[in-house]
Amino acid sequence: MTKVLALVEDTTAHPPAEGDEVVSAASRMAAELGGEVHALVVGGLGVASGGESLGSSGARVVKVAAHPLLEAYHPDGYAEVVTRVVRDGGYAHVFMPASDRGRDLAPRVAARLDVPLAQDVTAVSVSAGVVEFTRPIYAGKAIARVTIDAHPCMATLRRSSFSSTAGGPSATVESIEVDPDPARWPTEVESFEATTGGIPDVAQASIVVSGGRGMKGPENWHLLEELRSALGREAGLGASRAVVDAGWRPHGEQVGQTGKTVSPRLYLAIAISGAIQHLAGMRTSGTIVAINRDPEAPIFKVADYGIVGDAFEVVPRLTEEIGGLGLPG
Amino acid sequence: MKIVVCIKRVPDTETRIRVSDDGRSIDTSGVKFVTSPYDEFALEAALRTREDTGEGEIVAVTIGDDDSRENLRNALAMGVDRGILLEGRTTHDGLATARCLSTIVEELDPDLVLLGVKAVDDDQQQTGPMLATLQGRGCATGVSEFRLDGDAFVCRREVEGGRETVRLARGAVLTITKGAYEPRHTSLKGIMAARKKPIESRPAPDSTSRLEVRSIELPPEREGGRIVGEGPDAVPELVRLLREEAEVI
Numbered sequence: 001m002t003k004v005l006a007l008v009e010d011t012t013a014h015p016p017a018e019g020d021e022v023v024s025a026a027s028r029m030a031a032e033l034g035g036e037v038h039a040l041v042v043g044g045l046g047v048a049s050g051g052e053s054l055g056s057s058g059a060r061v062v063k064v065a066a067h068p069l070l071e072a073y074h075p076d077g078y079a080e081v082v083t084r085v086v087r088d089g090g091y092a093h094v095f096m097p098a099s100d101r102g103r104d105l106a107p108r109v110a111a112r113l114d115v116p117l118a119q120d121v122t123a124v125s126v127s128a129g130v131v132e133f134t135r136p137i138y139a140g141k142a143i144a145r146v147t148i149d150a151h152p153c154m155a156t157l158r159r160s161s162f163s164s165t166a167g168g169p170s171a172t173v174e175s176i177e178v179d180p181d182p183a184r185w186p187t188e189v190e191s192f193e194a195t196t197g198g199i200p201d202v203a204q205a206s207i208v209v210s211g212g213r214g215m216k217g218p219e220n221w222h223l224l225e226e227l228r229s230a231l232g233r234e235a236g237l238g239a240s241r242a243v244v245d246a247g248w249r250p251h252g253e254q255v256g257q258t259g260k261t262v263s264p265r266l267y268l269a270i271a272i273s274g275a276i277q278h279l280a281g282m283r284t285s286g287t288i289v290a291i292n293r294d295p296e297a298p299i300f301k302v303a304d305y306g307i308v309g310d311a312f313e314v315v316p317r318l319t320e321e322i323g324g325l326g327l328p329g
Numbered sequence: 330m331k332i333v334v335c336i337k338r339v340p341d342t343e344t345r346i347r348v349s350d351d352g353r354s355i356d357t358s359g360v361k362f363v364t365s366p367y368d369e370f371a372l373e374a375a376l377r378t379r380e381d382t383g384e385g386e387i388v389a390v391t392i393g394d395d396d397s398r399e400n401l402r403n404a405l406a407m408g409v410d411r412g413i414l415l416e417g418r419t420t421h422d423g424l425a426t427a428r429c430l431s432t433i434v435e436e437l438d439p440d441l442v443l444l445g446v447k448a449v450d451d452d453q454q455q456t457g458p459m460l461a462t463l464q465g466r467g468c469a470t471g472v473s474e475f476r477l478d479g480d481a482f483v484c485r486r487e488v489e490g491g492r493e494t495v496r497l498a499r500g501a502v503l504t505i506t507k508g509a510y511e512p513r514h515t516s517l518k519g520i521m522a523a524r525k526k527p528i529e530s531r532p533a534p535d536s537t538s539r540l541e542v543r544s545i546e547l548p549p550e551r552e553g554g555r556i557v558g559e560g561p562d563a564v565p566e567l568v569r570l571l572r573e574e575a576e577v578i
């Protein structure tokens with residue numbers, strides 16, 4: 001029996017009815033390989049309340065490593081725990097979310113286990129018993145299919161690339177004894193300062209309102225913020241590099257080859273020209289809308305829908321129309 | 330203070346990627362190569378750290394072919410003291426890369442190891458933390474700025490939803506992202522001085538990749554180009570299309 005482990009970051013992030021993407025992807029693969037999926041939740045006490053609902057996405061067992069010292073993500077502490085669970089459980093495949101944390105954690109675990117790692121995978125397929133991972137390279141200008149010749153076979157899965165399934169029976173929850181010893185951890189986490197004030201990060205948002213140099217200055221960003229807010233709580237803010245370099249917006253919002261690669265359901269590029277490095281980071285978005293006053297702007301070549309016009313006129317109108325729809329805020 | 334900076338030669342970000350006939354690699358003919366942008370931030374960070382402490386040696390290391398000497402030369406022109414070329418092929422297997430680089434870190438035992446948060450060709454985002462793990466060193470990824478505080482590095486990390494501050498002892502491995510370290514331009518004087526600085530080359534230690542690239546393809550072209558209309562009057566139609574046709578809002 002092939003055993004697959006799926007790391008779940010936060011059991012409260014998804015209502016059980018929606019399911020979890022990583023567990024769902026692991027389950028689909030396990031079904032083809034004739035295997036079984038276990039979910040792993042690491043965190044503070046009570047982290048896995050409602051963990052049994054991960055069965056809904058196909059997990060048979062939910063392993064919970066809860067300890068007050070693991071409440072916040074700690075690279076060394078988490079790597080230690082996850083490595084041990086993978087080893088003890090004899091898992092053949094290990095999937096983690098390709099979030100900032102997941103991408104930080106996975107290489108540490110892989111190196112401890114002496115196995116390679118495929119980061120930021122967008123599709124998993126099985127042919128003749130071999131698991132193949134699809135991953136964008138050159139920030140999405142090309143797509144590579146790779147295989148891993150090691151046990152376990154590790155990958156981080158990109159958000160919004162995998163559908164989640166729901167409806168399975170509830171899972172058995174098993175708690176794992178952990179005894180973290182911070183004295184052994186080289187990293188000391190001193191503080192965390194939230195910067196986005198509850199707005200989803202651009203890489204996590206399912207709708208992205210992204211602004212470019214044509215917005216003329218940071219004082220005009222309220223127009224984009226108002227549009228974002230009208231689009232509801234799933235919407236985040238993005239920016240081109242020109243905007244970030246000018247210091248109008250933080251680097252965490254930069255989309256592109258030297259920023260974040262995003263694939264939201266809806267990407268709105270406002271007063272962004274569509275340089276190759278920007279397109280690389282957002283071309284896999286579901287639907288792309290461009291608003292630009294230059295009809296020749298390259299962004300229109302990738303946009304599903306475009307409006308040629310002045311952002312300062314078009315955006316407020318769009319905010320008004322969308323506001324009228326009353327999307328959940 | 331001894332600092333090792335790992336740099337990688339990659340296609341310029343302007344490059345339009347073409348796939349070779351073998352279907353599993355990139356056609357590099359006519360492609361302009363540069364040092365991966367995040368590695369340039371790492372070089373700058375190393376130089377500033379030395380400027381702050383007023384002493385120390387900076388060594389740039391790369392795994393690559395003979396052409397990668399050019400990237401080492403550029404690093405020397407920026408102010409790095411010496412270069413090491415590990416002659417060999419780089420693969421998508423970051424662990425194999427980390428093992429190779431690990432030999433140098435072991436040998437030089439630096440006070441600080443800097444890498445880019447990712448190489449902008451295969452985007453694996455793993456070499457730094459793997460190298461740190463192999464060497465039993467502490468590691469912070471995605472560092473936008475750091476400072477030396479006594480015997481520790483206090484690092485600012487940009488992460489989803491916020492900013493984290495972490496402290497690591499001397500010997501740490503940091504992967505650098507965009508932030509405080511806009512790379513300096515090389516001066517003519519720097520370029521001249523670089524000619525006299527040493528580049529040592531040796532075969533890369535054997536480290537087989539266990540991550541095999543089966544194929545590389547270009548993503549499907551997007552069929553874009555539908556202009557809904559001009560100016561604010563086009564907005565109601567756009568909203569209708571987003572709701573009824575694309576069904577995204």
Ligand SMILES: Cc1cc2nc3c(=O)[nH]c(=O)nc-3n(C[C@H](O)[C@H](O)[C@H](O)COP(=O)(O)OP(=O)(O)OC[C@H]3O[C@@H](n4cnc5c(N)ncnc54)[C@H](O)[C@@H]3O)c2cc1C
Nearest residue numbers: 212213214240241242256257258271273275277278293311
């Ligand atoms: C190594 C390297 C890495 C890079 N990485 C990235 C990256 O990760 N992400 C990225 O975005 N870029 C990146 N770039 C930069 C990229 O090449 C472009 O310079 C940048 O994307 C341009 O940003 P922009 O579209 O906001 O500005 P511009 O190209 O100046 O475009 C502004 C647009 O706004 C339009 N406009 C102006 N006024 C209005 C108005 N009133 N209403 C409507 N439209 C208006 C104009 O028609 C124009 O199309 C990189 C470049 C290099 C060299």
Ligand SMILES: Nc1ncnc2c1ncn2[C@@H]1O[C@H](COP(=O)(O)O)[C@@H](O)[C@H]1O
Nearest residue numbers: 335336392444445447448453454455456
């Ligand atoms: N061939 C290489 N030679 C030297 N350093 C490398 C090489 N490949 C990757 N690195 C370093 O590892 C970082 C992250 O690369 P990656 O994990 O491939 O995204 C790069 O920014 C470099 O600092």
